Amino acid sequence: MTSLTKKVKISGVGIHSGNVVNMVVKPSKKYGIFFHRIDIPNSELIPASFDNVGETLMRNTTIGKTNGAHVQTIEHLMAALFLLGIDSAIIEIDGQETPILDGSASEFIKMLEKYVGTKTKMKKIIVKKTIVAKRNELVKQMHGFKKLKTIIFNHTIWRKGNGFVKLSPNSKGLNIDATLVYKDKIIGTQSYSCFLDGTKKTKYKFIKDIAKSRTFGKYSEWEWLKAHGMGRGANEHNVIALNDAGDGTLNKLYYKNEFVRHKIIDAVGDMFTSGGFIYANLESVKGSHALNNLVLRKLFSDPDNYEII
Numbered sequence: 001m002t003s004l005t006k007k008v009k010i011s012g013v014g015i016h017s018g019n020v021v022n023m024v025v026k027p028s029k030k031y032g033i034f035f036h037r038i039d040i041p042n043s044e045l046i047p048a049s050f051d052n053v054g055e056t057l058m059r060n061t062t063i064g065k066t067n068g069a070h071v072q073t074i075e076h077l078m079a080a081l082f083l084l085g086i087d088s089a090i091i092e093i094d095g096q097e098t099p100i101l102d103g104s105a106s107e108f109i110k111m112l113e114k115y116v117g118t119k120t121k122m123k124k125i126i127v128k129k130t131i132v133a134k135r136n137e138l139v140k141q142m143h144g145f146k147k148l149k150t151i152i153f154n155h156t157i158w159r160k161g162n163g164f165v166k167l168s169p170n171s172k173g174l175n176i177d178a179t180l181v182y183k184d185k186i187i188g189t190q191s192y193s194c195f196l197d198g199t200k201k202t203k204y205k206f207i208k209d210i211a212k213s214r215t216f217g218k219y220s221e222w223e224w225l226k227a228h229g230m231g232r233g234a235n236e237h238n239v240i241a242l243n244d245a246g247d248g249t250l251n252k253l254y255y256k257n258e259f260v261r262h263k264i265i266d267a268v269g270d271m272f273t274s275g276g277f278i279y280a281n282l283e284s285v286k287g288s289h290a291l292n293n294l295v296l297r298k299l300f301s302d303p304d305n306y307e308i309i
């Protein structure tokens with residue numbers, strides 16, 4: 001297991017509340033990533049685990065009980081921890097969402113990378129069979145997952161029923177192919193790939209090409225959300241704001257396909273809720289946090305689907 005050499009304090013506004021959240025990422029001798037809501041008396045540690053993902057409401061990943069101690073928007077921090085090889089840490093937090101910082105994984109990586117403890121290889125989860133999670137399966141589960149229907153920034157989380165996330169065997173590492181399909185011209189159809197195998201080479205490539213890609217949303221919806229108590233921490237530094245026509249952005253893009261690059265950060269963060277390093281091809285077409293979670297639930301539902309080393 002790999003933890004940190006010291007506590008790292010990270011503060012900033014939450015993207016939805018707009019309130020300042022203080023977080024301390026602490027070294028841990030216990031395997032796994034756990035959140036601890038220190039603002040809630042006697043609250044237990046919340047494992048950052050796929051089977052503890054309560055909802056993927058508002059286009060983010062939330063762990064814990066919706067009505068109890070939970071933490072939302074964990075995915076960018078999880079992606080940073082994964083990339084740095086940190087598989088064991090306790091994250092104290094005094095609010096219900098992580099700081100959004102620059103809307104990407106980049107700031108988290110910069111703040112944590114100096115304090116990565118002695119490294120040992122992360123637990124490998126080798127995918128042995130092809131597992132597919134389809135958008136229409138999510139719709140079927142809507143009674144169970146009823147919170148999923150909420151939308152933010154983009155009025156259709158259920159954008160046409162043919163999106164999927166697929167895992168298939170890859171003995172070399174985690175290879176992600178992501179495709180986005182949007183009506184908004186500025187996004188359109190975008191694809192991007194990334195490969196991670198735990199080596200410095202693939203890590204630095206991710207840091208250089210993907211890590212700073214920001215989350216995105218429509219500016220018109222942003223104002224509405226703010227008026228309704230959401231998206232209050234969103235600003236031009238942490239969200240790419242699309243114009244109403246969907247053919248331009250109000251702030252400058254780092255890359256034309258920054259949108260799909262950001263989706264890869266989300267996928268990496270979500271895959272780390274597996275508790276280890278997933279060795280697989282991950283194909284994501286019109287993917288979402290809900291689909292990432294469903295594919296993990298399906299993977300772990302049958303021990304014949306995977307092998308842990």
Ligand SMILES: [Zn+2]
Nearest residue numbers: 075215262266
């Ligand atoms: Zn994201």
